[in-house]
Amino acid sequence: MNKQIKNIALLCTTLVALTLGTSVMAKEHGKSHRGQDMQRHMRAMMSKLDLSEQQQQQVKAIQAAKKEQLMALKSSDDGKDKNGRSAMAELIKAETFDETAFILMQEKKAAKMAKAGLITAKTMHQLYQLLTPEQKQKLEQMQQQKRERKQGNKQKHRDAKVSKTEQ
Numbered sequence: 001m002n003k004q005i006k007n008i009a010l011l012c013t014t015l016v017a018l019t020l021g022t023s024v025m026a027k028e029h030g031k032s033h034r035g036q037d038m039q040r041h042m043r044a045m046m047s048k049l050d051l052s053e054q055q056q057q058q059v060k061a062i063q064a065a066k067k068e069q070l071m072a073l074k075s076s077d078d079g080k081d082k083n084g085r086s087a088m089a090e091l092i093k094a095e096t097f098d099e100t101a102f103i104l105m106q107e108k109k110a111a112k113m114a115k116a117g118l119i120t121a122k123t124m125h126q127l128y129q130l131l132t133p134e135q136k137q138k139l140e141q142m143q144q145q146k147r148e149r150k151q152g153n154k155q156k157h158r159d160a161k162v163s164k165t166e167q
Helices: 002-048 053-074 082-093 099-130 133-166
Strands: none
Touching: 002 053, 002 133, 053 099, 082 099
């Protein structure tokens, strides 16, 4: 009975790992598009704020520093493969599942993501500090409009879902 539970747990863990691996690969595939969309969005917002020439130069310098920091973080894999896929494959194919190794892999990945988030947050803070009070107010208005549009889209989606279930 105990062995059956272990086998079921191993099977579930393997399925979860395979599912996560597939979703990670799908996210990796779309990452460049998401990054490009974010850059396009940032440029559009900055253009609407009527930045001075000096502010534009500072923005470029801040964004270049962010890119450099993120690239350094990305290349700090010590020669390991992207996202530790082969290490994950080895865990899955092993005779017994090494939970400790899996947890350590996930902790390293989480730490790296936290560092990337910190770099991004600091960059956004620096960019915000460049703005004049009028530009900050305009930015807040644009963000509020975006939130309202998102909320409206969510409500439309919910309404459409409800009407489908009623049919």
